[in-house]
Amino acid sequence: MLSQLQTIDIVVLVLMLAIMPSAGIIIALRKxxxxxxxxxxxxxxxxxxxxxxFGTNVSSFHLIGMLGIGYSIGFVQAHYEIVFPAILLLCFVFLTSYRRLDVFTLSQYLEVRYNDKARLLYTILLILIILVQLVGAFYVGSITLQWLFGGTGFDMSYATGLLLIGLITCSYTIWGGMESIVVTDTIQTIMMLAAGTAVAYFTLSQPEIGGFTGLLHLDAAQPRELQKMHLYLPSNHPNLPWTGVFTGLLLQHCFNFSTNQFLVQRVLAANSDSDARKGIIASGFLKLTIPFFSISAGVAAYYLFQSRLAATVGGGMDFNSDNAFLKLVETVIPHGTGLVGMILAGLTAATFSSVDSMMNAATTLLTVDVYQKYVNPKATDKQIVRFGRLMILVMVVASIGLALWTYTPDRTNNFMLKVSAQLSYFTPGIMVAFFVGVLWRGASARAAVVAMAAAPFYGLLTEFIYNSFLGTNPDVASVFGEKLNFMHRVFLTFLLTLTTLISLSRTVFPNLRPEGFERLRVDINAGQLARVVGLFLLVQAVFIGLVFLGGFSPQSVAIWAALATFGLFLKSERVNRDAEPERKGEATVRSSLTVHHSSFNNDLLWAGLLTSVSVGVLYYFA
Structure with missing residues (x-):
């Protein structure tokens, strides 16, 4: 717990927190x-x-939890923030198609590609996913507020924390809608980055650490099995196996960034394709900062406390890793400067950042896909907006009620958090319906609906078979563990669901609506995508071979792998540029296309930079 806040901390805290609802309410005054x-x-x-x-994707639990995992496990948690494959998939496969159809929800997109049953099933699944995540966000948010403000003179009960989160988010989301949420999310992002960066700076600046390079040297001096600044754990690791990272976790990233309504809704709301693409790529860079200011700060905290507490009488580190963040604030942040208040404001802002976005996405689905589709197809704009506002209130009340009903004082045993962690049972079917639907003309509506509905059962079945039979075999357990990791389960479920959709489409449920595929007007086909991915993997295979067969260290090839990866994007940019009309008359006739291509090429280079930096990180911290 933090000690009593000083006056300057209280002033900074109140002023910074007042900015969020004020900005949202000002936006809400517009018609x-x-x-x-x-x-x-x-x-x-x-x-x-x-x-x-970024604000939608990151919460206070995320920031505090990431630092805690860095403290207890290490830098391997960074895989949750390295999301370039998912960003590339959204930017260069789905984005243009989504925006051409001028839809409000991704379920409308599925109706265009398949039918109204696929649309309804997606809506039901996403509402379920969002509601459970909302309950988890309210639960964790309230616990976090209690935790943050305990001992500061602002103690609050669990119920008070829930009501505070609900009231503040409702103050701008009910009246302001998406525009208010985008403005407040951007403010919250700045506050979160400021808070995380401040903690990381003062932690890494401690003499026992000696900066980020000092942390790397300190970690390298430990025996290999005790080092924390590495990205890969054995394939049988119960939490973060490297085989799961490059299969199931990769698919989960693709779901979140390409087919998840409450994140993709920002893409649909962008001013242009280029704004949407640049924004998503920029968010990838922002996410890539989290390992360096949150997770690495957790690793530094481990060595810092090990050094300082070991020197005390009866030295040792007996506090929970989740408390590492607050322990750092008490230990390394200068008091009387307002920095503690700023950090608390950043973490409090992070508590609201995911909640408001999920509420808006859920109400959009309920309003557009249920109310306007089935209840009142002739609804006016005024009626639609009024119903949307009512649904926000309903979602908040339902979330608070469920969070109160499922409350347990021990965060590690909360039922709703366990359910939230199991939502990946539903996502493989959704991913398959979108991925196959956008790349293959033959995918049929009935096969897609069956695949989406069957995915949770496939997940349960694979888990049962592995845990009851395969995992009991010592040879299998030595490779993949005694229990099936959720990342491996997601990958296996994806393969089974993919097989189901393709098999049914080729046999009993052929596609009788090819016009659905034609209306998507996707800019890339399956063959082109396979060639691009294959070329990328071939380049990486060369550098992986240098490491395993040539005796080179991953650190020595990291920069060259990054440059080679960027070279692939440079080549693609040059091909696209050469394909633009060169004759003056043709360029005049097709000026809009030329502008689009120029913007596309520029975005391609930024995407290449994000990818190459990410690839460099994957090698350097191997």
């Missing part, structure tokens, strides 16, 4: 059409897309 309310009038610029995507 709203349905498009304004749910998609901010489709006028969001790239920097707001980036801030909103």
């Amino acid at each position: 709203k059409t349905a498009e304004d309310y749910f998609l901010a009038g489709r006028n969001i610029r790239w920097w707001a897309v980036a801030g909103s995507v």
